[in-house]
Amino acid sequence: MAQADEWLNGGLRRDGLHEFFAATRDDGGAAMAMALLLAHLSRQENRPLIWLRRGITLKMQPYGPGLHDLGIDPNSLILLQLPDWEALLRASTDCVRHGSAAAVILEIQGHCPLFDLTASRRLTLAAERSGTMVLVTRHQVQPVPSSAHTRWEVAAAPSMPLPANAPGLPVFDLRLLRQRGGRDGLHVQLEWDREQAVFRTPLLRSTSAFSAGRAADQRRHRAA
Secondary structure: OOHHHHOOOOOEOOOOOEEEOOOHHHHHHHHHHHHHHHHHHOOOOOEEEEEEEEEOOOOOOHHHHHHOOOOOOHEEEEEEEEHHHHHHHHHHHHHHOOOOOOOOEEEOOOOOOOOOOOHHHHHHHHHHHHOOOEEEEEOOOOOOOOOOOEEEEEEEEEEOOOOEEEEOOOEEEEEEEEEOOOOOOOEEEEEEEEEEEEEEEEOOOOOOOHOEOHHHHHHHOOOO
């Protein structure tokens, strides 16, 4: 989609940190799905995707068939459940610094006082040095200052029915709340096509900027 391409200068940084805030309590799944799909698109050379969460308070677990329906191979995911916030942030930083993962997803539900500007800056620097994309999902919390390259609000949107009134493709309603060094305010709806592995606008069905992220070495001068 030309509009998103222009706003993001070609797509999300592959060596950046990006935050996704659920618009409402019921949109946590949409925010997580968006992060997983973007991580999936960033995957190269069969590098794994690492998903970290605080497991002691979580009852729901990832559902393999659901991931497969999105076009994500469950075997490409490494799920780490940590006992507390300190362990979660420490493990996340270590995973990003190591650089073996295509992307690191950090799931944070509710208020996490340890995830402050300093902690996010540590993750951002690690991402820029290792070339690893970091995707942070936030549920049931308001945005707070961070060093994220982009910050988004995510909600589920109605799908367009397929022929024979079959269920439509998943659609996400996105608002760009912040872009470091660029404009914010973008509001767009994107439809995920698992067969083509692209995001596109539901009506125009044109490929979105999210179909390919920006390579790290092309924008290191834009990190600040």
